[in-house]
Amino acid sequence: MLWSRLFIPTLRENPAEAEVVSHQLLLRGGYIRQLGAGIYNYLYLAQRSLLKIQTIVREEMDAIGAQEFYLPGLNPAEVWQESGRYDVMGDNLFRLKDRYGRPLCLGMTHEEVMTIIARGELRSYKQLPQIWYQIQTKFRDEPRPKSGLLRVRQFIMKDSYSFDLAPEGLDVSYEKHRVAYCRIFDRCGLDYVAVEAHSGAMGGSQSQEFMVATNAGEDYVVSCKQTGYAANLEKAVSRPVPPAVPDPDGDLKPEEIHTPNQKTIEEVAAFLKIPATSLMKSLVLIADGTPYIAVLRGDHQLSETKFQSATGCQEFRPAHPEEMRQLLGADAGSLGPVGINGIRIITDAALEGRKNMVSGANKDDYHLKNVTPGKDYTAEYHDLRQVAEGDTEVNTGAPLEIRKTVEIGHIFKLGYKYSHSMGLNVLDHNGVETPVIMGSYGIGIERVLCAGVELFSDDNGMSLPVSIAPFEVVITPVKIADAGLKAAADKLYEELKALSVDVLYDDRDLSPGVKFKDADLIGVPYRVNIGKKLADGKVELVERRTKKTVEVPVAEAAAAIKAAIEATLPKAAH
RNA sequence: CGGGGCGUGGCUCAGCCUGGUUAGAGCGCCUGGUUCGGGACCAGGAGGCCGGUGGUUCAAAUCCACUCGCCCCGACCA
Known part of the structure; x- marks a missing residue:
């Protein structure tokens, strides 16, 4: 295809509405x-x-x-x-x-x-x-x-x-x-x-x-x-980061502690001088109209999909403040699973085996210490926790990304x-x-x-894989007005077409810089520069992605390009 | 649907707060010439009812109301 005849409206600047790389570059x-x-x-x-x-x-x-x-x-x-x-x-x-x-x-x-x-x-x-x-x-x-x-x-x-x-x-x-x-x-x-x-x-x-x-x-x-x-x-699923400090020993009983105005996990943890991993987080959720309490470790996040699987519900939402007060008698920030009747409590599996933790007391400005899941309330364990940064693989403990x-x-x-x-x-x-x-x-x-x-781009534009790039190679004569360069480009164009290479011929009468920039922008994987080296009978073959440049004799250029393309294309299945 | 932002030549934007000659710049585009290895230069030129509607005013790109569109965050998403 002759570039001079094609509609390829490239843009020098990024359109304002484009945020992500692929959007910007496809537009540009x-x-x-x-x-x-x-x-x-x-x-x-x-x-x-x-x-x-x-x-x-x-x-x-x-x-x-x-x-x-x-x-x-x-x-x-x-x-x-x-x-x-x-x-x-x-x-x-x-x-x-x-x-x-x-x-x-x-x-x-x-x-x-x-x-x-x-x-x-x-x-x-x-x-x-x-x-x-x-x-x-x-x-x-x-x-x-x-x-x-x-x-x-x-x-x-x-x-x-x-x-x-x-x-x-x-x-x-x-x-x-x-x-x-x-x-x-x-x-x-x-x-x-x-x-x-x-x-x-x-x-x-x-x-x-x-x-x-x-x-x-x-x-x-x-x-x-x-x-x-x-x-x-x-x-x-993952292995959570272990609790920062071991749980207190002993068969202790829940005990109220005054925690005035300490609502978030961070506040309570700081106030009691214990890590978030020693706290229990209680979430009140309304699933298909029914209230549930989900209990997780203080530093863990609820996975919505896991909660949905655990309850089998169609949809759910956090309870409204009035609902929490009505159901548990306290505001968010002081909620806990102890002493609850008639509401299904689902506990994250990461709490299984833990003891003497801190949870809300269902009484404003109070928390309970020494809460042991399964002892101080009925714990139904499910995997509810969203995997977090720092977790490790369940079986091997290998790092996760x-x-x-x-x-x-x-x-x-x-x-x-x-x-x-x-x-x-x-x-x-x-x-x-x-x-x-x-x-x-x-x-x-x-x-x-x-x-x-997204995967393959740089400051100059995209560098698509050969198999999905719109063209496989672009021929760029540095100066189309130069009859010698043009003749060589014309010839190479015909040779590549004969080899069934998807070739774009930049025959536009523009300064070389513009043509290089455009070629880089649209991401054609290979480019042949035909310029001053032609005097020595050579052209340059440039790989878009690596910028690697090799000089090849004009006569061998077509075959070299064909070979380079073939080398990158995996074969089709039969 | 909640929150935020933006609509001015093809593109990026200035002008708007504080209303007042002919609405600007850069890029792009057209013509002629000079150039030609990483977005060249000179000269000349075309192109905008300032998203729309209504209002305020002697006067609206500019102020007000409504409306439409687009972008971003959240909610949502086989």
């Missing part, structure tokens, strides 16, 4: 333009990259025997009503009406539609397993679109669905996807981790997220370099949720109607691009 590099909040135009460069990503996804999905469909983004409301998600999704689902007033919605995913196809056509176990996928635009009315292409209201997603007769079959389909996803993200040149994930409101048992570490992300991943353990913070990440893919075992709610059954070997077990697997196409940009 002329990849995208915003149309509205969370709605973007993908211009030529973005489209080229996204198509390359999609091609990789297709090849790897096809390689595991998945079949590509294309399903509507516009769905009748009944489809979603049937599964119950029309209500569950709330405002996240875009809803509209047709001219006759019939309710429709825009698909966020396609479990329902796929299930409808399946239940109409899959009749026998002989037709299983099936893996169906599509690459489609999805819509979500995000409460807060942000971070450029990372959280948007319209985006492209590869979603696939597996249908199996039995859990063992699902295990196979799931594993196929896991392997395919690794191949896809490897081929896209990303550094990622597959982590254990919370299965969420979707139901289902096992679930893994593919995460890329970046500050632009919104998820946290806990990982261990030594053991390879990796999990979403929502689900991660907490990193901010962005989710680029998710695979999970759906189970029978849709088969049951929507009636997807087949006849098994014995002619008995059996519900089909499903899996669901997604990849955010734009997020793969964003992750590539």
Whole structure:
């Protein structure tokens, strides 16, 4: 492609609205333009990259025997009503009406539609397993679109669905996807981790997220370099930092102590001159209308997802001040689990075995010392604690790391949720109607691009992996008006095209600095400078990411570039 | 939905508090010329109903009200 003929509107300055790196660079590099909040135009460069990503996804999905469909983004409301998600999704689902007033919605995913196809056509176990996928635009009315292409209201997603007769079959389909996803993200040149994930409101048992570490992300991943353990913070488990001081010995009885105006853990700890690890934190929560008390070590944080799993509730919130007073007779700051009747108390497992700790006394300005969980109140232990900095791996005690990440893919075992709610059954070997077990697997196409940009950029712009860069190489004659340079560039351009290299030819009549800056900005992985060294029959081959420059004879340039590109591209699966 | 910020040529921003000639700058863009190894230089030029509506005033980019849009934090998020 001739750069002079292309629409690549690069920007010298960062647009004011862009905060995260990928957003800034995609805007500056002329990849995208915003149309509205969370709605973007993908211009030529973005489209080229996204198509390359999609091609990789297709090849790897096809390689595991998945079949590509294309399903509507516009769905009748009944489809979603049937599964119950029309209500569950709330405002996240875009809803509209047709001219006759019939309710429709825009698909966020396609479990329902796929299930409808399946239940109409899959009749026998002989037709299983099936893996169906599509690459489609999805819509979500995000409460807060942000971070450029990372959280948007319209985006492209590869979603696939597996249908199996039995859990063992699902295990196979799931594993196929896991392997395919690794191949896809490897081929896209990303550094990622597959982590254990919370299965969420979707139901289902096992679930893994593919995460890329970046500050632009919104998820946290806990990982261990030594053991390879990796999990979403929502689900991660760890060994807490041991208590700062040992618990007082003896079979002591709870005893009130006056703690005037000492409310927060820090205040109480300072006042009593004991570390936060010797305190108990009591939280009053209203889950699906029922009050609960969650008890944790003073320095620990409640994990919302773990609390939800422990109680099995749909949603919960902290109790209002009046509710706390009404239920426990004291304000937040003096609450504790001792002497409570009729409220379920859930204690974090980190308190198991502790004794003679300090908790609130359920009496303003008083705390209790010598509280022993399980003795002074009934302790029902659950893992409620969010993993914190400094924790160590459960089994080995190896150090854990907490990193901010962005989710680029998710695979999970759906189970029978849709088969049951929507009636997807087949006849098994014995002619008995059996519900089909499903899996669901997604990849955010734009997020793969964003992750590539986030991962690989410097002050000059992006340096995308070869496999997803819009072009593989850019030819930059230093001075296009120089007939000799132009002739050499023309020739190299033709040679590279003949070798099927994705080549961009910067034939613009601009000063070299501008062309170098632009090339660096849009992130083309290789650049060939054709300039004064041509007098010696040489051109420069520059690697964008490392800035490494080698001189090669013009005649060998095309082959050298081809070889460099080949060397970086992992092969497709078959 | 709660909190904060911002809307002025394509981009980045100044001007607004303290109303008053023709609304500015840099970058970009167009024309001509000189340049040509990391965002060149000279000369000339085009481009803005100051987000919208209503109000106050002799007079509004500037003050007031409403409204729309965008960004950020929080809440939320298969």
